[in-house]
Amino acid sequence: xxxxxxxxxxxxTETGTAILPTAITGLGGxxxxxxxxxxxxxxxxxxxxxxxxxxxxxLLHPRFALRRLLAEITSPNLPEKTPFRxxxxxxxxxxxxxxxxxxxxxxxxYFQHAEHQVNLTSIIECCVSxxxxxxxxxxxxxxxxxxxxxxxETLDIIRxxxxxxx
Numbered sequence: 001x002x003x004x005x006x007x008x009x010x011x012x013t014e015t016g017t018a019i020l021p022t023a024i025t026g027l028g029g030x031x032x033x034x035x036x037x038x039x040x041x042x043x044x045x046x047x048x049x050x051x052x053x054x055x056x057x058x059l060l061h062p063r064f065a066l067r068r069l070l071a072e073i074t075s076p077n078l079p080e081k082t083p084f085r086x087x088x089x090x091x092x093x094x095x096x097x098x099x100x101x102x103x104x105x106x107x108x109x110y111f112q113h114a115e116h117q118v119n120l121t122s123i124i125e126c127c128v129s130x131x132x133x134x135x136x137x138x139x140x141x142x143x144x145x146x147x148x149x150x151x152x153e154t155l156d157i158i159r160x161x162x163x164x165x166x
Contacts, residue, residue, distance in 0.1 A: 036143050043141035049134060055146040055154070062151035065144055066127070066158075067111060073130050087111045091126060098129055120153070124160045131165065 024032050040050045051072045055065040067087060074090035088107045092099045106122035134140055147155065 033145070036145070040141060040143060043139075046139075048139045048141040049137075050141045051143070053142065053144045055144065055149045057146065057149050063110065063154065065147070065150055065154055066123070069142065069144065070127065070130060073134050091130065095126075095129055095133060098133060100125065100129070120157060120160070124157055124164065127157065127161050128164045131161070 024036060026032055040052065044050050051069065053065050053068045053072065070091060071087050074087070074094040088104075088111055091107060100122075103122040103126050106118040107126060109116040110118045110123055131140060144158070147158075150158075
């Protein structure tokens with residue numbers, strides 16, 4: 001546990017990269033959550049934006065983790081008294097000129113209903129654009145926990161995002 005934390009801290013402080021994908025896996029009860037909390041504290045101390053997203057256990061929310069991640073990324077840049085809007089509106093507002101209108105239909109369908117089929121390429125491109133935009137102002141540390149409950153679609157999207165960023 002200690003050596004893994006030291007390596008994470010070293011990666012956080014020495015890489016100079018704005019996005020550093022890392023996976024922590026293992027059996028329950030071995031200290032993964034404690035390790036990540038400590039790494040997040042270190043990341044925050046070094047100026048990282050830290051996001052903590054947890055996939056719910058029930059599979060009634062197969063797109064929850066990505067919906068939550070995108071909502072978290074887009075929320076800080078909204079004006080203080082912005083009325084509640086849906087996530088697609090937040091994405092457009094956050095990205096501004098970097099928003100690709102070709103994503104529109106897929107983003108709307110993705111966030112409206114879990115059973116709608118979408119072109120995942122649009123979702124992946126949108127997520128990559130959001131993360132790159134966020135990383136322009138400060139490095140990013142994202143912890144997405146309980147991914148063993150995530151849908152295959154969510155896992156495929158996350159793998160593709162990491163591939164695109166790396």
